[in-house]
Amino acid sequence: MLFPDHLILLRGGGDLATGVAYRLHKAGFPLIVLELPHPLVVRRRVALATAVLEGEVAVEDLRAVRVETPEQARVLALDGAIPVLVSPELPPTLLNSSLVVDARMAKRTLDTRIDQAPLVVALGPGFTAGVDCHAVIETNRGHRLGRVIWQGPAESNTGTPGVVGGKGAERVLRAPVAGVVAWDKEIGDRVREGERLGDVADRPVVAPFDGVVRGLIAPGTAVPAEIKIGDVDPRGDVDACFTISEKALAIGGGVLEAILTHLSTQQGRES
Known part of the structure; x- marks a missing residue:
């Protein structure tokens, strides 16, 4: 050292x-x-x-x-x-x-x-x-x-996520309601637009477009409405989900x- x-x-x-x-x-x-x-x-x-x-x-x-x-x-x-x-x-x-x-x-x-x-x-x-x-x-x-x-x-904070693969704010998954998060998918999974990823208090969370699940908040986490709970990457690079x-x-x-x-x-x- x-x-x-x-x-x-x-x-x-x-x-x-x-x-x-x-x-x-x-x-x-x-x-x-x-x-x-x-x-x-x-x-x-x-x-x-x-x-x-x-x-x-x-x-x-x-x-x-x-x-x-x-x-x-x-x-x-x-x-x-x-x-x-x-x-x-x-x-x-x-x-x-x-x-x-x-x-x-x-x-x-x-x-x-x-x-x-x-x-x-x-x-x-x-x-x-x-x-x-x-x-x-x-x-x-x-x-x-x-x-x-x-x-x-x-x-200053722009309030808008940066554009990745042509997608900006739409790549961020937000809690539709307050409640506990449960996932059907895992980080690194490929998904299609509209595919169910999981739910918050039984309210479904779906993929906004075709891509790879880049991030998901830990299942079982209690969250307020509208907080960021996930991220879908349109680039389709699975390795990017596991590297800095x-x-x-x-x-x-x-x-x-x-x-x-x-x-x-x-x-x-x-x-």
Whole structure:
């Protein structure tokens, strides 16, 4: 491990956060994923948050394991694995000499503050570099995706999912009513337009077009109406359902750049 003295606290374990974890882990940083007790993750097969639900998860060649205490998390992180700790708040015992990355994609400022660590990096809209955090990573698809912003905000939330294979908002499955989710299909299944995928409180959820089921929220999850519960990919690439996206890796590259820039600047001041 190249950077054992620089523990990263990664808030969130969704698919974009997992791209961040991949870049940091490969570069030699120990990291701990902090998640909610009941993560509403949709792309479960490429999200380290799935370890909360299943005990452990493998995403490409990353292995994440659920742990129960901050002490267990620190030991496992320094041993080269990726611990996932249920902790909505930042554990005080882990903040010493740690760096913080807010990858929760809440699209608004929650409880992240610039004074929580020597370097606080945040993803996407809702954050302003120099105010809420030291650096913001652009998450909107387009020319600026993955860029590091050291002063000012990321682009505003568009409210519309990015276009993939010619499909935008229509590729997102939303709960028709509040209730418990049940699925007939699994991530990676090929489906036809109008085919039943499952239901929420007995209200059917159907495929909006021909494609591959890219993401499904965990069955048995109680959800409010209109929340995102699934994703259908029109491109028909089954492998893409089980590998980290180009968007997540681009964002992860931006986080890695921000951290290495910080460490390089810090080293320059000390020399």
